[in-house]
Amino acid sequence: MRLNTSVALCLLAAVSNAIPTPQEEISPADLPTEASPVETEANDQLAQLAEFAAQTTNETLAQNEKRGGCSLWNVSVRREWSALSKKERKAYTDAVLCLQSKPARTPSSLIPGAKSRFDDFVGTHINQTNNIHYTGTFLTWHRYFTWSYEQALRNECGYTGVQPYWDWALSSLVGLENTSMLDGSDYSMSGNGENVEKVGDIQLGGSPGLPALILPTGTGGGCVTSGPFKNMKVNLGPAGLALPGGTTVANGDGLGYNPRCLKRDLTDVIIRKYSNATAIANTILKPKDVYDFQMTMQGVPGSGNIGIHGGGHYAMGGDPGRDVNTSPAEPLFYLHHAMIDRVWWIWQLLDKSERTGAEGISGTGTFLNNPPSANTTLDTVIDLGYAAGPPMTVRDLMSTTDGPFCYTYL
Numbered sequence: 001m002r003l004n005t006s007v008a009l010c011l012l013a014a015v016s017n018a019i020p021t022p023q024e025e026i027s028p029a030d031l032p033t034e035a036s037p038v039e040t041e042a043n044d045q046l047a048q049l050a051e052f053a054a055q056t057t058n059e060t061l062a063q064n065e066k067r068g069g070c071s072l073w074n075v076s077v078r079r080e081w082s083a084l085s086k087k088e089r090k091a092y093t094d095a096v097l098c099l100q101s102k103p104a105r106t107p108s109s110l111i112p113g114a115k116s117r118f119d120d121f122v123g124t125h126i127n128q129t130n131n132i133h134y135t136g137t138f139l140t141w142h143r144y145f146t147w148s149y150e151q152a153l154r155n156e157c158g159y160t161g162v163q164p165y166w167d168w169a170l171s172s173l174v175g176l177e178n179t180s181m182l183d184g185s186d187y188s189m190s191g192n193g194e195n196v197e198k199v200g201d202i203q204l205g206g207s208p209g210l211p212a213l214i215l216p217t218g219t220g221g222g223c224v225t226s227g228p229f230k231n232m233k234v235n236l237g238p239a240g241l242a243l244p245g246g247t248t249v250a251n252g253d254g255l256g257y258n259p260r261c262l263k264r265d266l267t268d269v270i271i272r273k274y275s276n277a278t279a280i281a282n283t284i285l286k287p288k289d290v291y292d293f294q295m296t297m298q299g300v301p302g303s304g305n306i307g308i309h310g311g312g313h314y315a316m317g318g319d320p321g322r323d324v325n326t327s328p329a330e331p332l333f334y335l336h337h338a339m340i341d342r343v344w345w346i347w348q349l350l351d352k353s354e355r356t357g358a359e360g361i362s363g364t365g366t367f368l369n370n371p372p373s374a375n376t377t378l379d380t381v382i383d384l385g386y387a388a389g390p391p392m393t394v395r396d397l398m399s400t401t402d403g404p405f406c407y408t409y410l
């Protein structure tokens with residue numbers, strides 16, 4: 001009997017891997033209201049919150065099915081890197097390498113350094129940096145950008161899987177280099193950079209009038225020498241690269257051709273401080289409106305906290321990891337932003353109608369509204385340039401299943 005039960009549980013687990021159907025109905029009253037300060041407990045809270053989001057999504061999918069559209073049968077389910085098989089991991093990195101080998105679509109008169117389809121995405125992000133961070137479009141822009149990259153991998157490079165995400169809480173618990181994502185094996189996203197001597201801390205300038213934020217360096221700093229991306233060339237940037245010692249460098253506007261190795265400086269201290277399970281749970285549970293949510297996530301300038309978004313970026317370190325503009329040239333960017341999107345998805349589904357509609361948008365079209373610009377609305381258009389098309393309204397990007405998108409998360 002015991003054996004039969006465990007076989008049944010295995011079968012259920014296999015099914016739930018394909019379709020995220022929670023086994024027991026979770027009512028909103030069961031959900032935590034405050035993040036646990038104990039990391040492992042906060043991790044359990046996050047699992048429960050994600051399950052609630054999946055449950056709510058599935059209810060929508062069941063309704064959609066009657067109308068024909070995104071349903072339980074065609075929804076794609078994004079999973080954590082460690083949940084992929086070795087074969088699936090390799091298929092993903094092969095597709096990224098393929099995108100890096102395909103010619104760019106961006107005319108060289110616009111972005112001379114864009115040599116590949118991968119670079120089309122990097123160049124688009126560099127061009128729009130000041131209009132997509134600390135703006136009303138931060139969440140929707142990066143959702144569309146990550147989805148478009150996933151589609152390019154699938155449609156242009158024969159990838160049949162989904163975009164994996166990077167659960168920072170796991171890295172915080174076990175250490176970055178101990179994850180299957182960063183252990184440097186052939187089935188990883190490559191590992192740390194070579195350990196080079198660092199000449200001081202990283203200083204983030206932040207906004208004028210605010211004190212600089214000091215971040216420690218990590219255990220690498222040099223070129224990545226193992227795994228699928230050991231021969232990768234970063235073609236664009238730097239455009240605003242923070243270096244150890246407190247300086248920032250740029251190669252003009254960052255759009256010129258400047259091939260160099262991918263550098264990483266994996267920094268456990270940063271992932272543990274800013275992106276641990278408690279920090280993630282706090283980001284989901286504390287903010288009651290989207291202004292608060294996206295500020296907490298990106299870090300309130302002057303607060304000394306870079307948020308879970310900054311935590312992931314600066315824990316990668318290196319070049320382009322510490323360059324806000326050029327960061328999508330780091331292949332980890334898309335796993336990081338899938339997790340950002342997942343956290344937003346969980347937060348949205350705690351109050352779906354409010355948080356996927358007009359009330360779920362706050363901000364303008366410029367970085368901290370500087371210079372002042374119009375408020376972002378459901379009608380604001382997001383254009384990914386030559387990276388992907390077509391331009392979409394924010395309205396279409398607010399849900400992962402109700403608009404043109406059809407994906408969910410485990």
Ligand SMILES: [Cu+2]
Nearest residue numbers: 125132133142
């Ligand atoms: Cu960005």
